[in-house]
Amino acid sequence: MNVELLLALGVLLTSTFFFLAIFNKLFYKDQQMKKRVQQYIFEDEPNMPEPEKEKKVKMAVEFRLTKDKIRKSLQKQDKGQKIEMELHQAGIPIKPEEYVMFRWISVAFFAGLFHLIFGHFLFIFLGAVFGLMLPKFVLAHKKKKRINEFNDHLAEMISSVVSALKAGFSFPQALQNVRNESPSPVKEELEQALKEMQYGASVEEALNRMKERVPSEDLDLMIQAIVIQRQVGGNLAVVLEKIVHTIRERIKIQGQIKTLTAQGKMSGVVVGLLPLALMGMLYFMNQEYMMVLFEDPIGVALLIVASISMVIGFIFIRKVTSIEV
Numbered sequence: 610m611n612v613e614l615l616l617a618l619g620v621l622l623t624s625t626f627f628f629l630a631i632f633n634k635l636f637y638k639d640q641q642m643k644k645r646v647q648q649y650i651f652e653d654e655p656n657m658p659e660p661e662k663e664k665k666v667k668m669a670v671e672f673r674l675t676k677d678k679i680r681k682s683l684q685k686q687d688k689g690q691k692i693e694m695e696l697h698q699a700g701i702p703i704k705p706e707e708y709v710m711f712r713w714i715s716v717a718f719f720a721g722l723f724h725l726i727f728g729h730f731l732f733i734f735l736g737a738v739f740g741l742m743l744p745k746f747v748l749a750h751k752k753k754k755r756i757n758e759f760n761d762h763l764a765e766m767i768s769s770v771v772s773a774l775k776a777g778f779s780f781p782q783a784l785q786n787v788r789n790e791s792p793s794p795v796k797e798e799l800e801q802a803l804k805e806m807q808y809g810a811s812v813e814e815a816l817n818r819m820k821e822r823v824p825s826e827d828l829d830l831m832i833q834a835i836v837i838q839r840q841v842g843g844n845l846a847v848v849l850e851k852i853v854h855t856i857r858e859r860i861k862i863q864g865q866i867k868t869l870t871a872q873g874k875m876s877g878v879v880v881g882l883l884p885l886a887l888m889g890m891l892y893f894m895n896q897e898y899m900m901v902l903f904e905d906p907i908g909v910a911l912l913i914v915a916s917i918s919m920v921i922g923f924i925f926i927r928k929v930t931s932i933e934v
Contacts, residue, residue, distance in 0.1 A: 697822055699751040700794060708744065715740035727892070731903055755794050756825055762795045763827050764856045767849050774846040780835070781806055798823055812839065827856045870930040877926030881919055 692705035701708075716737045723736030766787055773783035781803070788799040798819050805815040816832045831852055838845045892899045902908035 694822070695748060695752065698755065698824070699748050700755045701748065701751060708748075712741060712744045715744055719743070731909070756823060759794050759798070759823055760825055760827050760856075760860070762792055763825070763831070764853050764860070766791050766795050766799075767831060767853045767856070771846045771849045771853070774849075780812065780845065794823075827859070830855070873926065873930040877923055877930070880926070881923045884915065884919065 689705045719736040719740030720733045723732040769787040770783045773786050784799055802815040802819045813836050820829055820832050834848050834852055902912055
């Protein structure tokens with residue numbers, strides 16, 4: 610049993626490192642940019658044999674053709690722009706077709722990994738579902754994290770804009786001054802908005818596009834106030850000062866709610882993961898005892914019912930502990 614456990618751990622570690630290597634290749638911007646440039650400029654290395662050069666060129670061409678096919682498929686289904694917007698909102702510097710390829714690789718990887726660890730055909734399906742959903746969960750997590758970071762620095766950004774307006778700057782000039790002092794991701798979004806203004810877009814159009822890139826309620830409140838002020842007139846600095854006060858009070862209340870609901874959210878996570886952890890422990894301790902659940906039709910039915918019940922219970926707990934402000 611100890612030998613089987615060591616083999617399973619070895620396979621798990623090897624597969625994890627292999628998956629991280631693929632993740633590193635697809636997600637790091639500098640390496641991805643270098644790889645794209647090398648597809649057009651194949652620099653000759655003095656110590657590289659000719660067959661290896663041809664192999665690299667062939668792999669690069671096949672990789673590019675595969676991406677082109679996926680890109681065309683996404684364009685036909687009108688999904689490319691949606692995925693591209695989600696990737697931008699998450700701050701992940703890859704193309705939509707690369708994200709789709711990564712999901713395919715994730716499905717194949719986790720399906721094979723689960724089959725190697727558990728040795729049952731049912732886990733191939735479970736691993737494939739896990740691999741299919743994992744990139745989506747990572748994307749949603751990074752998107753939520755980036756929006757929260759934007760909201761955390763939004764009040765300071767608006768305060769700086771108010772100070773610049775009181776000093777006599779116009780609104781575009783105030784944004785230029787704030788851009789140099791703002792941290793990421795506020796800086797990147799302001800740079801994009803200023804570029805659009807320089808290319809001929811109006812202030813309203815640039816701000817509305819920034820609202821599409823950053824789906825933040827606080828940013829929406831600021832943009833609506835700016836648009837209304839530009840249409841009917843008024844003192845923009847005073848309006849933005851009131852918005853800053855509103856945003857800070859909202860952040861304060863959200864922090865209090867987060868503290869009060871932390872125990873309930875943690876309870877939901879523990880209750881949801883406890884059956885899985887217990888099943889894994891029993892599987893490694895007594896495999897024959899647990900295999901009845903996977904081989905007997907009644908056991909499979911009980912697993913399906915238990916899984917559905919766990920998901921429903923986890924969703925209910927999240928709904929109860931999620932309070933909008």
